[in-house]
Amino acid sequence: MGLTDPNLIESPGHAYERVNSLSPQQQHAPNLLAPSHYGKDPIWSIAKDEAIRLCRVYDEEIGMMYPMLDIELIVERADNVFNSTENVTGTGSSDRTKLSADKIYGSEIDILKMIFATTLTLEGDGQSELGSALFDTVRIAWDNKLGEPIDIQGLRLLVIMAQYRFQQGAENQAYRTIGLAARLSFELGLHDNNVLRRNFAEPDERSWALKLFWSIFVLDRRWSFGTGLPFAIQDADIDPLLPEPDGSTPYLTAMIAYCRIASKVWRSIAAPVGAEGEVEEDRMGYLDYQILQWQNTIPDSLRFYPTVDIPDTGAPSRAQHRLQVLLYLRMNQMRICIYRPVLQSATRIMENRRYASVVVEVAKDTIRVLSRLNQTTDIYRAQQICFNHFLLSALVALFLAVTHAPLEFNQTVRDEFYMAIGLVGGFSAQSFVSMRLWQTIKEMKEIGPKLGLVNRQALSDVIDPHSSAAVAMAGLAGHRVDEMTAFPVTQGPAAMTQTPMNGQQMSLELTNLFEAAGGYHNTMGPSSNQIVDHNHAFAGGQGPMNHSSNGDGARGPGQQGTDREFSRIIQALY
Numbered sequence: 338m339g340l341t342d343p344n345l346i347e348s349p350g351h352a353y354e355r356v357n358s359l360s361p362q363q364q365h366a367p368n369l370l371a372p373s374h375y376g377k378d379p380i381w382s383i384a385k386d387e388a389i390r391l392c393r394v395y396d397e398e399i400g401m402m403y404p405m406l407d408i409e410l411i412v413e414r415a416d417n418v419f420n421s422t423e424n425v426t427g428t429g430s431s432d433r434t435k436l437s438a439d440k441i442y443g444s445e446i447d448i449l450k451m452i453f454a455t456t457l458t459l460e461g462d463g464q465s466e467l468g469s470a471l472f473d474t475v476r477i478a479w480d481n482k483l484g485e486p487i488d489i490q491g492l493r494l495l496v497i498m499a500q501y502r503f504q505q506g507a508e509n510q511a512y513r514t515i516g517l518a519a520r521l522s523f524e525l526g527l528h529d530n531n532v533l534r535r536n537f538a539e540p541d542e543r544s545w546a547l548k549l550f551w552s553i554f555v556l557d558r559r560w561s562f563g564t565g566l567p568f569a570i571q572d573a574d575i576d577p578l579l580p581e582p583d584g585s586t587p588y589l590t591a592m593i594a595y596c597r598i599a600s601k602v603w604r605s606i607a608a609p610v611g612a613e614g615e616v617e618e619d620r621m622g623y624l625d626y627q628i629l630q631w632q633n634t635i636p637d638s639l640r641f642y643p644t645v646d647i648p649d650t651g652a653p654s655r656a657q658h659r660l661q662v663l664l665y666l667r668m669n670q671m672r673i674c675i676y677r678p679v680l681q682s683a684t685r686i687m688e689n690r691r692y693a694s695v696v697v698e699v700a701k702d703t704i705r706v707l708s709r710l711n712q713t714t715d716i717y718r719a720q721q722i723c724f725n726h727f728l729l730s731a732l733v734a735l736f737l738a739v740t741h742a743p744l745e746f747n748q749t750v751r752d753e754f755y756m757a758i759g760l761v762g763g764f765s766a767q768s769f770v771s772m773r774l775w776q777t778i779k780e781m782k783e784i785g786p787k788l789g790l791v792n793r794q795a796l797s798d799v800i801d802p803h804s805s806a807a808v809a810m811a812g813l814a815g816h817r818v819d820e821m822t823a824f825p826v827t828q829g830p831a832a833m834t835q836t837p838m839n840g841q842q843m844s845l846e847l848t849n850l851f852e853a854a855g856g857y858h859n860t861m862g863p864s865s866n867q868i869v870d871h872n873h874a875f876a877g878g879q880g881p882m883n884h885s886s887n888g889d890g891a892r893g894p895g896q897q898g899t900d901r902e903f904s905r906i907i908q909a910l911y
Contacts, residue, residue: 378474379467379470379471379474380446380449380450380453380471380474382467383453383467384419385415385416385419385420388415388418388419388449388453389412389415389416391452391453391456391457392408392411392412392415392449392452392456393408393412394456394459394460395408395452395455395456396408396411397655397656398456398459398719398720399455399459399500401588401656401660402588402589402592402660402663403496403500403552403555403556403589404548404552404582404585404586404589405493405496405545405548405549405552406448406493407545411448411449411452414445414449415449418446418449443490444488444490444491444493444494445490447475447478447479447494448490448493448494448497450471450472450474450475451471451472451475451494451497451498451501452497453467453468453471454467454468454469454471454472454475454501455468455497455500455501455504456468457471458501458504458505459504459719459720460719462721463504463505463506463722464505468501472498472501475494475498476498479494479495479498487521487524487525488525489525489545489546489549491521492518492521492522492525492549492553493549495514495517495518495521496515496518496549496552496553496556498514499511499514499515499518499556499560500556502514503560503722504722506722508560508563508564509564511556511560512560512561512563512564512566515553515556515557515560515569516557516569518553519553519554519557519569519570520569522549522550522553523574525546527546527547527549527550528550528570528574528575528576528579529576529579530576530578530579530580531576533546533547533579544582544583547579547580547581547582548582548586548589550579551581551582551589551593552589553570554570554575554593554596555589555592555593555596557569557570558570558596558599558600559596561603562599562603562674563726568600568603572597572600581593587636587638587639588639588660588663588664591631591634591635591636591639591664592664592667594631594634595628595631595664595667595671598624598627598628598631598671599671601624601627602624602671602674602675605617605620605621605624605675606674606675606677606678618689618692621675621676621678621679621692624675625672625675625676625695628668628671628672628675629668631668632664632665632668635664638653638657639657639660639661639664640661641661641662641664641665643665643702643705643706655714655716658714658716659716659720662706662710662716663723665706666703666706666707666724666727667727669699669700669702669703669706669727669731670703670726670727670730670731672695672696672699673696673699673700673703673730673731673734674730676692676693676695676696676699677696677734677737679692679693679696680693680696680734680737680738680741681737681741682741683741683742685741686738686741686742686745687742690745693738693742693745696734696738697734697735697738697746697749697750699731699734700730700731700732700734700735700738700750700753701731701735701750701753703727703728703730703731704728704731704732704735704753704754704756704757704760705753705756707724707727707728707731707756707757707760708756708757708759708760710724711760717760725760728757728760728761731753731757732754732757732761735750735753735754735757736754738750739754
């Protein structure tokens with residue numbers, strides 16, 4: 338691992354072309370490119386002031402959540418590296434190998450590169466040519482050293498590489514990488530209190546090693562939930578005597594407790610569940626109680642108040658506000674996971690109306706918080722890849738509720754649904770969340786006719802003022818939605834591409850599915866040909882979502898099979 342890879346040579350013209358592809362924030366950053374260093378390792382395309390800025394941004398956006406690096410030491414190292422470069426340049430020499438090896442050798446310089454790459458990608462909404470070039474130099478060197486003994490710096494580097502993959506929207510690769518980091522942390526004995534104390538005798542070194550291990554633990558749980566794949570670190574793998582980080586890391590400490598509860602929630606939802614299986618009410622209630630108690634233990638400095646009744650403690654900083662919102666949304670997301678089984682069929686909703694109402698209200702609250710965050714700050718736009726997981730979880734909960742119980746929920750969730758639709762319009766077409774959502778849209782369109790979903794186009798002779806008003810609500814999320822184009826004649830599933838053209842296309846497809854699932858006819862109230870039997874079904878007759886196949890409110894075998902297919906698709910999306 339080092340500075341210059343001979344395979345990565347870049348001409349000055351290419352470097353100048355690259356700056357045009359950067360985000361406006363990056364293009365206006367001072368001295369982003371240092372022209373005298375073209376043709377060398379891509380790190381020399383960054384000037385010293387920009388390098389230090391990228392370190393500071395990384396610490397605010399990521400490092401405060403996962404404090405495994407001493408940012409002041411990182412900034413000092415960056416200053417030394419670029420001062421050395423300027424000294425060499427001042428002598429008229431162009432040979433970067435004359436730089437002091439003790440300042441810029443091995444994992445230390447690679448950590449700097451990955452900090453730059455991760456921050457550039459974050460600021461570039463998941464894309465940065467310079468970030469990609471920096472990552473490639475590190476990846477090649479890392480692959481060559483994979484068979485060698487790992488050290489603490491190499492482990493830190495691997496974690497930042499996982500964070501970079503996540504910022505790219507490649508969550509599966511982030512999950513794989515953090516899984517490798519988890520296994521290497523076992524090799525170093527970071528999970529074992531006795532080994533930790535033996536290998537890190539100095540209290541300060543041991544403190545940083547603990548922060549690193551617990552950061553890996555939290556990231557492993559986070560991306561396991563995001564991908565639906567098993568944890569790399571099981572609770573039983575961790576020494577019960579292993580201490581948690583000290584009080585200087587309140588967010589990480591709160592997330593460790595959260596992840597311990599998440600383990601219990603995972604066990605209750607990981608196994609595939611049929612549409613008509615039993616719902617364990619006591620277990621759901623207990624898990625919900627635990628997550629609410631966890632929220633009460635969060636320090637006041639990280640407590641988020643979604644209403645106007647905020648204690649008079651002064652306005653939080655941007656970084657602190659982001660952490661507050663993240664913890665609040667994580668609470669909501671876990672509650673949605675806990676109560677998700679209730680929404681998987683009309684029968685379950687009918688039998689557990691109180692719990693169904695709870696999860697719908699939590700999902701609506703999540704969407705309102707995200708919409709408000711997008712309206713009033715740049716936090717949502719700066720970290721869309723992170724926040725979009727919360728949005729997707731809430732959106733699917735609303736869609737499930739409306740699909741299975743349109744008469745019960747369709748009017749009460751419309752405002753929030755269209756707020757969410759407006760935010761979906763800003764999704765990157767290539768992100769992990771977008772690809773998963775797009776696959777679900779395709780599958781839903783394939784089974785839609787079997788479920789009784791009616792295309793809104795076929796109902797265009799009826800004017801629905803509620804739909805018009807609801808479309809306008811998307812503007813609250815900061816995105817214009819033109820009602821003239823909101824409901825086009827959409828493609829059939831066979832004609833749909835493997836990836837969406839953009840977030841707006843997903844918004845329009847979701848809107849059509851929502852309206853077809855019950856939001857269209859049911860806004861006009863029951864008519865003479867609609868059966869409204871709150872004891873046996875939530876929709877029937879000739880309404881848009883007709884679950885009855887034999888006229889008596891009971892579903893035939895074919896419909897039940899389709900319901901199971903629908904549950905499978907939605908479970909995959911979760």
